[in-house]
Amino acid sequence: MRPKAPARWLCLALLILALAPVAQAAEPLASWREPLRGQLLAYAAQAADPASPGFVPAPERVAAFDLDGTLITERPNFFVLEVALARLRAICPAFGNQGPMEAELCRAAAGEKDRRWVRKNLNHVLSLPFKGMSFAQYRELVAKVWNQGIHPKHQKPFKDTVYRPMRELIALLGAKGFTVYLNSGADELSLMAVSADLGVEPSRCIGTRYQAEPREREGRVELVRTGELDLKFLNLGTNKAVNMYFAAGRAPVLAAGNSGGDSWLLKMAGANPRPHMVLVVNHDDPREAVYTRPELLELAKERGWPVVSMKDDWLRLFE
DSSP states (O other): OOOOHHHHHHHHHHHHHHHHHHHHHHSTTTTBOTTHHHHHHHHHHHHTOTTSTTOOOGGGOEEEEOSBTTTBOOSSSOHHHHHHHHHHHHHTTTGGGGOHHHHHHHHHHTTOSOHHHHHHTHHHHHHGGGTTOBHHHHHHHHHHHHHHOBOTTTOSBGGGGBOHHHHHHHHHHHHTTOEEEEEEEEEHHHHHHHGGGGTOOGGGEEEEOEEEEEEEETTEEEEEEEEEEOGGGOOSTHHHHHHHHHHHSSOOSEEEEOSGGGHHHHHHHHTOSSSOEEEEEEEEETTTEEEOOHHHHHHHHHHTOOEEEHHHHBSOSOO
């Protein structure tokens, strides 16, 4: 017996409701609000269209994104600091018996040091716990924390604290033939460990480098971390722009960042003679954390760069 007309309409309505989220997910930049959404869609489309005055030849279609605070949440700690604290919790208290600084680091991992102390001693925090660890072991650790570690504020795996709107933007750029790079103050190996999950090839990661040396073990050569950071390899400020150029062979036409350490990368993109776009992410959303970078916002105002209001321009933050 066939269902009556009202029943058929009800079935159809339920089917439409069931398919709606799928259709929405497939829509480009579904987590962005207008007018910025439209601006990004138009820029990407024109950059890939040879008939458009905004066309950018494929080899020059390069985009660069900062990581912490631009693609993923950075409060209360940026991601590689969370990796270091996880490492310390795993090796203390034995590690703390090696010396005074090691003991202090163990106290920091136990929450007995305030944030100011950790920031002041950041070089030690990010280097000493990994001394003697091979690059391969370090990369495995980063991946483990990324996939299994729980963010202290949002109470979800770190991999789920990627900003959904930025993930969508990277996917759109990839579909339009852009070569996308991560360009971060975080160390390069940590970027390589998580980049594929962000839609970026590991070979397109630009970051800080730590001192290391090759060693032969059981017929194999491995790179082992030997000491602290050499400041000339810190990938912030002018180094972000220099390292970008050496990695890509050119300046990006699109760049996104959220701090003063990104300013030269953003300036480089903003000075590109090809049609370009520069995005400054402003943390004004209480769903995440509210804090501002006044100098960068002022620079964006002076240069006419779009400021991404997380509160106003993003429908949602995470998955």
